[in-house]
Amino acid sequence: MPVTVSAGHQLRSTARPIGRIPVQDVHPAVDGGALPTTSVVGEELQISATVFREGHDAVNATVVVTDPDDVVHHTPMTLINPGLDLWTAQVSADHTGTWAYRVEGWSDPYGTWLHDAVIKIGAGVDVELMLEEGARLLDRAVQEVDQDRSSKAALGQAAARLRDATLNSEQRLSAGTAHDIEALMRTSPLRDYVSASPTYTWLVERKRALTGAWYEIFPRSEGAHFDDRSGQWVSGTFRTAMQRLPAIADMGFDVVYLTPVHPIGETNRKGPNNSLEAGPHDPGSPYAIGGADGGHDAIHPDLGTWADFDAFVARAQELGLEVALDLALQCSPDHPWVTEHPEWFTTRADGTIAYAENPPKKYQDIYPVNFDNDPAGIYAEVRRVVQVWIDHGIQIFRVDNPHTKPVEFWQWLIADVSTDYPDVIWLAEAFTRPAMMHTLGKVGFQQSYTYFAWRSSATELQEYVEELAGASSVYMRPSFWPTTHDILTPYMQYGGPTAWKLRAALAATLVPTYGIYAGYELVEHVARPGAEEQLDNEKYQYRDRRWQDYAPGGPKEGQSLAPFLKRLNSIRRDHPSLSWLRNITFHTVDDPELLVFSKRHGDDTIIVVANCDPHTTRASTIHLDLAALGLGPAGTFVAHDLVSDSTWHWGEHNYVRLGVDSEPVHIVHVRRF
Ligand SMILES: O=P(O)(O)O[C@H]1O[C@H](CO)[C@@H](O[C@H]2O[C@H](CO)[C@@H](O)[C@H](O)[C@H]2O)[C@H](O)[C@H]1O
Numbered sequence: 001m002p003v004t005v006s007a008g009h010q011l012r013s014t015a016r017p018i019g020r021i022p023v024q025d026v027h028p029a030v031d032g033g034a035l036p037t038t039s040v041v042g043e044e045l046q047i048s049a050t051v052f053r054e055g056h057d058a059v060n061a062t063v064v065v066t067d068p069d070d071v072v073h074h075t076p077m078t079l080i081n082p083g084l085d086l087w088t089a090q091v092s093a094d095h096t097g098t099w100a101y102r103v104e105g106w107s108d109p110y111g112t113w114l115h116d117a118v119i120k121i122g123a124g125v126d127v128e129l130m131l132e133e134g135a136r137l138l139d140r141a142v143q144e145v146d147q148d149r150s151s152k153a154a155l156g157q158a159a160a161r162l163r164d165a166t167l168n169s170e171q172r173l174s175a176g177t178a179h180d181i182e183a184l185m186r187t188s189p190l191r192d193y194v195s196a197s198p199t200y201t202w203l204v205e206r207k208r209a210l211t212g213a214w215y216e217i218f219p220r221s222e223g224a225h226f227d228d229r230s231g232q233w234v235s236g237t238f239r240t241a242m243q244r245l246p247a248i249a250d251m252g253f254d255v256v257y258l259t260p261v262h263p264i265g266e267t268n269r270k271g272p273n274n275s276l277e278a279g280p281h282d283p284g285s286p287y288a289i290g291g292a293d294g295g296h297d298a299i300h301p302d303l304g305t306w307a308d309f310d311a312f313v314a315r316a317q318e319l320g321l322e323v324a325l326d327l328a329l330q331c332s333p334d335h336p337w338v339t340e341h342p343e344w345f346t347t348r349a350d351g352t353i354a355y356a357e358n359p360p361k362k363y364q365d366i367y368p369v370n371f372d373n374d375p376a377g378i379y380a381e382v383r384r385v386v387q388v389w390i391d392h393g394i395q396i397f398r399v400d401n402p403h404t405k406p407v408e409f410w411q412w413l414i415a416d417v418s419t420d421y422p423d424v425i426w427l428a429e430a431f432t433r434p435a436m437m438h439t440l441g442k443v444g445f446q447q448s449y450t451y452f453a454w455r456s457s458a459t460e461l462q463e464y465v466e467e468l469a470g471a472s473s474v475y476m477r478p479s480f481w482p483t484t485h486d487i488l489t490p491y492m493q494y495g496g497p498t499a500w501k502l503r504a505a506l507a508a509t510l511v512p513t514y515g516i517y518a519g520y521e522l523v524e525h526v527a528r529p530g531a532e533e534q535l536d537n538e539k540y541q542y543r544d545r546r547w548q549d550y551a552p553g554g555p556k557e558g559q560s561l562a563p564f565l566k567r568l569n570s571i572r573r574d575h576p577s578l579s580w581l582r583n584i585t586f587h588t589v590d591d592p593e594l595l596v597f598s599k600r601h602g603d604d605t606i607i608v609v610a611n612c613d614p615h616t617t618r619a620s621t622i623h624l625d626l627a628a629l630g631l632g633p634a635g636t637f638v639a640h641d642l643v644s645d646s647t648w649h650w651g652e653h654n655y656v657r658l659g660v661d662s663e664p665v666h667i668v669h670v671r672r673f
Pocket residue numbers: 270274285286287288289328330358361362363364365366400401429431485486539
C-alpha cells in the first residue's frame with residue numbers, strides 16, 4: 001500500500017520511508033542485507049553509516065545490537081568524517097548465535113543546546129532563555145532517561161544551578177556543560193525523532209571458523225609400506241594413521257584434515273600419475289567414491305572399521321586436534337547410488353553417463369550428481385550422509401568442488417545442519433571465479449580456499465589480502481594453502497626450501513587460517529610433467545614418507561621443515577594478533593620484492609617482513625607506520641625476531657636483510673619499553 005507522506009503526496013509504492021533523520025549506506029550489509037554479516041566470537045565488526053539532518057541542529061547515531069536472547073545493546077557511533085556525515089562504531093559479540101544490528105539516527109537536543117548555549121551566552125545573546133532551555137533539557141533527562149539515582153541527582157542539581165539567579169551567567173552555564181553532565185548526557189542521551197535503518201542479520205560463529213592451522217593427510221598413506229615378500233603395497237589404516245597424530249599435534253596444528261575415507265570404485269579406476277589404466281593392485285583415487293563396500297556413508301575396508309575411525313577421532317581430540325573430513329559429492333560408477341538412483345545422474349542420448357570435469361581437469365573415474373533431477377531425494381540423502389559423520393564426531397567438512405553443485409543446495413544444507421549443530425564448519429574448495437567463491441561464503445561456508453597459491457609477488461599479496469581483510473571479510477573467511485595435493489605452482493617447484501619456508505610463514509601470518517599438505521616438511525617439489533601437481537601423487541598411490549628417518553638420530557635428521565612449522569604455529573598461539581583477519585596494516589619498503597605488514601590486537605603487535613624473491617638475498621629499508629603499531633611519532637621499540645631469536649632496536653626506518661643465505665622472513669614481536 002502506498003505510504004502517505006502528507007496530503008496529496010504519496011511515495012512510490014516500492015519506496016521505503018526515509019525517516020525523520022536519514023540513515024543511509026549502512027555497512028556491512030551483505031547483498032543489501034539479504035544475507036547475513038558474519039563474524040566469530042570476540043571479533044571486532046566495524047559498522048558505518050551516513051547520518052544527517054536538515055538545518056543546523058545536532059544529529060547523532062547509535063548502533064543497536066540485539067543478541068540471540070533478545071537483549072538490546074546500544075553502542076554510540078563516532079562522526080569520523082563531518083563533511084560526508086560518516087559515522088562508525090566497533091561492536092563485537094561475546095557468544096555464538098544469530099544476532100542483529102541496526103543504526104539509529106536521532107536528533108540530539110542536548111548537543112544542539114550545548115553548541116548554541118556556549119556561543120550565545122558567550123556573546124550575551126538570549127542568556128536567560130538559553131539557561132532556562134538547558135535546565136528544561138536536564139529536567140527532561142531526569143524524567144525520561146533510564147539513569148541511576150545519583151546520576152538523576154546530579155542532573156537535577158545542574159538544572160537548579162542553571163536557574164540560580166544568585167550566580168553569574170558563566171557559573172550557571174558551566175553547571176550545564178560540566179564534564180560529568182556532558183558524559184551523563186552522552187551515555188544516556190535524550191534522543192528525539194529516532195529513525196532506524198533496516199535491521200541486518202549478524203551470524204556469530206565459533207572461533208575455529210576464523211582461526212586454525214590445518215594439516216592434511218591421506219590416511220591410507222600414514223603407515224603404508226611396501227611389503228618385499230608379497231611385492232605389494234600394504235595400506236595404512238586408521239590405527240596406523242593414529243600413530244602420526246602426536247607428531248601433527250606436536251607441530252602445533254589444530255585441525256587434521258582427511259581426504260575421503262570411503263570405498264573406492266573399480267570401474268575406470270585411475271593408476272599412478274593420473275593414468276587411465278590402473279594395475280590390479282593400484283588403490284585408485286579416494287575421490288572416486290563408492291563401490292561394492294558402500295558409498296559416502298561407509299568406510300574403506302582397508303582403513304579399518306567404524307570402531308577404528310572412532311578411535312582415530314578420539315585420539316585426535318585427546319591431542320587437541322579437530323578432525324575435518326572431505327565431502328566430495330560425486331560417484332564412482334560402482335557407487336550404490338548409481339544403481340539405486342540412476343535418475344540422480346545425467347544419462348546421455350547413447351545411454352551413458354558423462355564423467356565429471358573441472359576444466360581443464362578430467363575426472364574419468366567419477367560421475368557428477370545432477371541435483372536438478374531429484375532435488376528432494378538428493379538433499380535428503382546428503383543430509384543423512386552428513387549426519388552419519390557428525391554422529392561419529394566430525395564437526396568440520398572440507399567440501400570438494402562445491403562450485404559444481406547448486407549454490408542453493410549448499411545454502412539449504414548448511415542452514416539445516418546448523419539448526420542442530422551450530423558448531424559445524426564448512427570449508428569450500430572452490431578454485432573458481434570470484435563470484436562463485438564469494439557467494440559460497442555468503443550462503444554459509446565459514447571458510448574458503450583462495451587464490452593465495454598463485455599470488456606470489458609482494459604487490460599481488462598486499463592487494464589480495466587488503467581485499468580479503470576488507471570488504472569481503474564480513475562474508476568470506478580465507479584459508480591460505482601454499483600447496484595442496486592438487487596444486488604445486490612453479491614458484492614452489494623451483495623456489496627451493498627458501499620458498500617453502502617463506503610461503504608457510506606468509507600463509508600462517510597473513511590470515512588466521514592456513515593449511516599444509518603432508519610432505520610440506522620434506523619440500524616435495526617435483527611435479528608430474530605437464531601438470532602443476534606432485535609427481536607420484538598420493539591421490540593415485542600410497543606414499544610412505546618414512547617419517548622416522550627425520551626423527552632425532554635418524555638418517556635424515558635436520559632435513560625436515562617440521563621444526564620451522566612448529567615455530568610458526570607456536571608464534572601463532574603465543575600472539576593473539578595473528579588470530580584475527582581485519583587487523584592488518586601494510587607498511588612501505590624500498591625494495592618492491594619485500595612485503596611488510598603488521599597485526600595488532602590489544603597489547604600484542606607483530607610485524608612481518610618477508611622477502612618474496614626466493615632466489616636472491618635482499619637488503620632494504622622498511623618504513624613503519626608507527627601509529628598503526630600503537631607507538632608515538634618518535635617511537636622506538638625492541639624488535640624481537642621470533643624466527644631467528646635476534647633482538648634489535650627499531651624505530652620508523654629500519655634496515656633489513658633477508659633471503660637464501662639466512663631466513664626469508666622476520667616475524668617480529670614489538671616489545672615496548
Ligand atoms: O577439481 P579440483 O582441482 O578442485 O580437485 C578436487 O576435486 C577432484 C575431483 O574430486 C579431485 O580429483 C582427484 O579425484 C578424481 C576422482 O577420483 C580424479 O579423477 C582426479 O584425477 C584426482 O585428481 C581432487 O583431488 C580434489 O582435490
